[in-house]
């Protein structure tokens with residue numbers, strides 16, 4: 553389901569537990585018991601809900617990512633927490649949705665940076681200029697795995713640099729993870745964030761002072777181009793995305809899905825892109841099997857057939 557983020561003040565993102573090599577059983581010095589059966593259940597649940605395929609060797613990573621949630625919910629073993637989660641799911645309703653969201657937030661991988669895969673952005677600028685010439689109603693861009701926001705803000709900066717500050721470009725920035733989206737919506741980053749030139753820092757960000765020194769905030773004229781919303785690429789209601797898009801960024805998320813899931817998502821993307829619209833994908837993603845939907849137009853850029 554597509555839902556707007558709550559109006560509450562954005563939360564600061566707590567880092568995911570960076571200890572992927574934490575041990576797994578009570579017999580060692582580990583805090584929680586996690587059996588192979590617990591891991592298999594986590595795998596099934598995250599695949600069913602988010603399409604994320606966790607490889608066999610990811611048990612230690614899962615332990616590290618979910619341990620905090622066990623602490624927060626007061627469970628002493630993975631099987632207790634998972635039973636609690638399954639009971640909630642069976643009962644349905646808001647409590648199930650809320651705990652499932654926490655579970656998903658723990659398990660997503662959100663690595664991103666400003667102007668990541670830099671070659672896409674001059675190509676995007678050129679494409680926006682060309683489209684702008686004949687788009688009567690402005691342009692629509694969807695950043696479909698926006699993570700903490702560096703990607704949609706890079707798209708917005710590119711649009712302003714290509715078309716000017718009054719650019720008629722609407723960017724929908726979505727992700728399944730509500731916690732990273734809250735960070736994205738806040739638009740505050742460390743001043744030494746990777747990928748930003750000094751020129752872009754000056755043009756598109758305000759520098760924090762006093763207690764905010766060392767931080768930068770996206771300028772309102774950049775932020776105004778973006779609308780944030782939660783959207784699950786695997787179970788989302790695609791009809792609610794509104795008018796067709798000119799451009800979709802779907803980078804470094806399909807790598808987490810298996811082939812049938814990727815195929816279904818591509819079919820949906822085809823349905824919400826205008827004919828001739830462009831799909832930007834991640835450096836290790838290749839969709840040349842789906843030739844009847846998308847043809848390769850440049851390095852990791854596809855055109856809707």
Ligand SMILES: C[S@@+](CC[C@H](N)C(=O)[O-])C[C@H]1O[C@@H](n2cnc3c(N)ncnc32)[C@H](O)[C@@H]1O
Nearest residue numbers: 602660663664697699728729784785803804805
């Ligand atoms: C590695 S990040 C990529 C961020 C950005 N696109 C980039 O390339 O820098 C992957 C993002 O995909 C999101 N994601 C994973 N499964 C998803 C799903 N089923 N629907 C929507 N987003 C999903 C994760 O929450 C995460 O923020």
